[in-house]
């Protein structure tokens with residue numbers, strides 16, 4: 001009799017574990033937001049990703065930096081303007097990234113990309129630096 005009980009309880013638990021797909025499981029853990037596709041919940045679309053860890057420099061720039069740096073808002077050094085960047089490029093990628101990530105005077109921490117990782121900020125700074133050498 002005991003054996004049967006164990007068998008039945010095993011059957012029951014397997015019923016509860018098996019039917020979910022991976023996506024269902026992720027949805028459950030993210031709080032049952034059933035209408036949203038999983039990629040949207042992870043905060044990144046497949047198109048924008050650059051390898052396994054986050055967005056490309058261009059994607060981050062367009063989303064989080066262009067608002068100020070394209071037009072030179074609030075004294076932001078303008079995109080692709082070598083004149084406005086000369087005193088800054090000498091600081092090097094590491095310092096510029098740290099300043100963009102932590103904030104620097106009127107430059108808000110991470111710009112408009114509040115969920116950006118340090119690596120993503122570094123890529124966007126690199127993207128801005130690349131524009132200086134490409135266009136001038």
Ligand code: HEC
Nearest residue numbers: 064065068074075076088096099100105106107110111112
């Ligand atoms: C709200 C406007 C605004 C946004 C958005 C913004 N910036 Fe800036 N940024 C500024 C301003 C203003 C400065 C000039 C600060 C200064 O030198 O006093 C600046 C300066 C910088 C500098 C130079 C820092 C230095 O040490 O000289 C870098 C690098 C930079 N921004 C990167 C970024 C990146 C990367 C993003 C997007 C993730 C971004 N910024 C978004 C306003 C902005």
